[in-house]
Structures are given as structure tokens and as C-alpha cells.
Amino acid sequence: xxxxxxxxxxxxxxxxxxxxxxxLEVREGEIVTLLGRNGAGKTTTMRxxxxxxxxxxxxxxVLGQDTTKWSPYRVAALGVGFVPEGRRVFANLxxxxxxxxxxxxxxxxxxxxxxxxxxxxxxxxxxxGRQLSGGEQEMLSIARALLLNPKLLMLDEPxxxxxxxxxxxxxxxxxxxxxxxxxxxxxxxxxxxxxxIADRAYVLENGAIAYEGPAAEFGRDEExxxxxxxxxx
Ligand code: ATP
Numbered sequence: 001x002x003x004x005x006x007x008x009x010x011x012x013x014x015x016x017x018x019x020x021x022x023x024l025e026v027r028e029g030e031i032v033t034l035l036g037r038n039g040a041g042k043t044t045t046m047r048x049x050x051x052x053x054x055x056x057x058x059x060x061x062v063l064g065q066d067t068t069k070w071s072p073y074r075v076a077a078l079g080v081g082f083v084p085e086g087r088r089v090f091a092n093l094x095x096x097x098x099x100x101x102x103x104x105x106x107x108x109x110x111x112x113x114x115x116x117x118x119x120x121x122x123x124x125x126x127x128x129g130r131q132l133s134g135g136e137q138e139m140l141s142i143a144r145a146l147l148l149n150p151k152l153l154m155l156d157e158p159x160x161x162x163x164x165x166x167x168x169x170x171x172x173x174x175x176x177x178x179x180x181x182x183x184x185x186x187x188x189x190x191x192x193x194x195x196x197i198a199d200r201a202y203v204l205e206n207g208a209i210a211y212e213g214p215a216a217e218f219g220r221d222e223e224x225x226x227x228x229x230x231x232x233x
Contacts (some may be wrong), residue, residue, distance in 0.1 A: 003026050006024040011056065019207045026152060029181050034203075035202070035204070036229060042156070083144075085187075089140045098116065099218075105149045108149065114143040120165070125208055175197060189230065
């Protein structure tokens with residue numbers, strides 16, 4: 001069964017028509033990356049899938065249910081985790097308190113297990129969100145999403161602004177999630193790292209899918225990477 005199936009999504013911000021018939025799917029246990037230049041519509045696609053910026057047309061199915069008109073809360077409760085761009089951790093709560101806020105769903109991920117996955121967070125468990133480095137905040141955002149025990153985790157540019165060593169750690173964690181049977185939809189500017197880890201890639205251009213196929217194959221075509229995915233490749 002597909003974890004996620006979306007087709008024909010048209011999304012607007014007011015009168016601006018941003019997504020023009022976007023369709024994509026994520027299968028069980030797959031890492032799928034969604035690439036594209038700045039402004040191509042990657043964040044908008046994730047927001048539409050989550051129900052945060054509902055699509056005006058099109059359909060979305062998650063785990064076999066039609067979630068097209070669902071609220072973000074209901075989509076999350078069904079098993080979709082979302083780590084938005086810019087790591088929104090609670091600045092005035094400690095790491096430990098941040099981890100106690102998420103909506104919990106039963107499953108393999110517990111606070112003890114996320115501390116095992118991110119030993120650095122355990123070391124900093126009493127520090128406030130605002131005292132953390134960018135990398136620590138990203139880890140905390142991911143840890144919070146994991147506590148929802150999602151079937152599908154959507155990550156919006158997790159490597160943004162992080163030092164290369166931390167990016168490597170974040171990608172190692174994503175690879176571990178797949179081993180646990182979780183599916184991941186990954187929006188990235190870091191095309192090289194994304195195509196290395198992902199099974200399949202979709203590339204958005206002006207709000208429409210311009211490429212769909214094996215991630216490794218996309219990564220090998222340097223000219224196409226430059227044309228569709230921007231200079232950061
Ligand atoms: P980035 O890598 O810069 O985050 P992106 O591919 O995620 O880019 P989106 O953030 O989805 O792109 O933006 C797609 C388009 O929608 C852009 O032209 C952007 O200016 C526009 N847009 C985004 N958010 C809004 C908003 N709240 N109101 C109006 N237009 C918006």
C-alpha cells in the first residue's frame with residue numbers, strides 16, 4: 001500500500017496560483033526527496049499535504065484514507081509527522097519539556113529512545129530551546145516529530161544552515177528511520193546529499209513536477225540537476 005498518494009493538487013495563496021496539478025506518491029519504507037529551485041513550490045506542497053494550506057483541487061490519500069479535506073491535526077493523528085523549515089522549537093521550554101509537548105501516539109519511539117538516537121539532546125536536556133545551536137534545534141524538532149510515531153515523516157530542508165558534520169548526522173538519522181520501516185518525504189536544497197539517501201526523487205519547477213524517477217539516476221545527470229534543482233547542487 002502507498003503511504004501517501006496525491007494527485008492533481010492546485011494550491012493558491014490568495015490569487016497566486018502556486019501548485020499546478022502536483023502529484024506524488026510515497027511507498028512504504030521509502031525515502032522520497034522533493035527537489036527544486038527556491039520558490040518552486042516545495043514548502044507549499046508539504047503544507048498542502050498536511051492540510052495547512054489546503055489544495056483547492058486535487059486529492060490526497062494517506063494510509064488508504066482520503067484526507068483531502070482533513071485538518072492538519074487529524075492528518076498528524078493519522079500518522080504524518082511534519083518538521084517545518086526553520087525548526088520551531090519552544091524557545092522558553094527546556095529540551096525535556098519540548099519533548100513532552102507533542103501529541104503522542106503509541107509506537108516504538110519513546111523519549112528514552114529519542115535520547116538514545118540523539119545523545120547530544122540528552123546532554124542538553126535541561127537547556128532551553130533558545131540556548132541550543134541550529135543543529136541541536138533541528139535534532140529536537142526531528143525528535144519531537146518522532147514521538148508522534150509517524151508512518152510518514154515530512155522534513156522541510158533539515159540541512160539548512162547546518163555545518164557539514166551535523167548535516168551528516170541528520171542524514172544518518174533519516175537512514176535509520178527507514179530501517180525502522182518509516183517512510184520519509186524530504187525537501188532539500190542539498191541535492192547531492194538528498195539524492196544519495198533517497199530512493200526516488202521528484203523535482204518541482206514552477207509549481208509542477210518536471211522530473212520523477214530514481215534519485216540516483218537524477219543525481220548522475222549533472223546538467224539536469226543544475227537546470228532543475230539550482231546552483232546548490
Ligand atoms: P524555498 O526553497 O525558497 O523554501 P519552495 O520551493 O519551498 O522554496 P514555496 O515556499 O512553496 O517554495 O513558495 C512557492 C511560491 O509561493 C513562491 O513564489 C513564494 O513566493 C510563494 N509563497 C509562499 N508562501 C506564500 C504566502 N504565504 N503568500 C503568498 N505567496 C507565497
